[in-house]
Amino acid sequence: MTRSIRSINPAADGVFFVEGPASNWVVLVGDGRSALIDAGYPADLPLVEDSLRDVAGDVPLEAIVVTHGHSDHIGSANALVASHPGVRVFAGADELPNVRREVLHQVGVPDLVPQLLKPRFVSWAVHAVRAGGLGDVGVQQVEAVPASMTIAGHRIRAVTTPGHTPGHTLYELPDAHAVALGDSLVTGHAVSRREGLQTLHPMFHHDAVAAESAGATLARTYSGWTLMPGHGAIRKAGI
Template sequence: MSPISARPEKPFDFSSRVSEPSPGVFFVEGPASNWIIVSDDSGFILIDGGYPEDASLVLRSIWHVGFKPGDAKAVLITHGHVDHLGSAAHFSEAYGTPVLTSPAELAHVQGKEKHQVTLATCILNAWRPGVFSWLKHAISAGALSPKPVAAAEAWTPERLRELPGQPQPISVPGHTPGHAVILLPKAGAIVTGDALITGHSLSRHTGPQMLDAMYHTDADEALAATHALDNVEASLILPGHGPALKMPLSDALAALRS
């Protein structure tokens, strides 16, 4: 069983950080990255899981919305960066929860590959506004001690259709080689991970945008990959960073590219 940190926690107001922008879809705006709880009559799933040191917050957010963490049907991972994968190992080891990701991202999630911004790159960029404070938080949140999930599996469309919300993955490589967004068709929502965000400590504005280029494996590919979403119908955007946004996805993409 992976341990949950006993470090003193900063105050976290669940009443303001946890929202239900669509029935059965709970958006949790974490200290630096977000996670989503999706439920229906068959149970619930978790999408992404914060930094390693966010694990206790993830568990408490699940209790907050009325579920037991050990009852999760699966944990879906949009991509294997440490700020999205953080609590997944706990679910796998403590409860035997299936941890699922795209076939192209599987080696990253299992810890066999690494596609993370390097500490050296961060130090070289530390003079830029926001980078030092972001780096300080990332280190305190466990960025230097990632927790890969050796038992992670590649999802299949058939397996995903059996899960709460019937999630549908869409490949958008570039941020990482196997990054995927997850459409929740019944909710009219899309979980965009880091393919499209609405805010970040390095950004001076909120609204649809790309992450800073230093975080992408290939920034040009990441932007080009958003065209895979051009014909996707969704009116609720649930990003990996920044607030949830009720806006047609087509309008958000137009704003991102402007």
């Protein structure tokens, strides 16, 4: 699997969807500041920094808002906090223990054993480990995200969508008619044979039944919106 950014795709004014090597993040730019939604794997740190420089120059990073506490979404948050003074980190209130790693709701080796004869799962696991997926990525200073707030000049609304993890949260950007879906709904994944809107393989979910039903509801709710998933390509409104 490649270790570079696959694409940076503008979703709206000041909203940039970054398709990373294996997971995605969103850069928001406005009012002389920048913000991130999700932050890739630990090994994605240079790519996250590159994407910030590319689209936001050297304006200060104001906030990192995370959809959930998995290593491929919060991986570079600690390093970013260290190198960008004053940056705040937010997650859904029910996700805080997972982001702090007081608990761990994440796929582990025992979940993988039944899949080990499938090449896609093996190469996904190799990439996940190489990208630092087993490292300690807990973010202690994470705060509960308010239901709505403005970061880097963009209004965002937090919507709790439990299933993938207990406190998984997606973020609507109502002015851009775009939504950062995290892993509640994706358009592709390394272990999936198909592209197009889908939920992740059940082994990745904390509660697979809840995740499936949330995914079906979200696909209806956001039909007509620009979809920015945690994995897979952006799906722009009207395309």
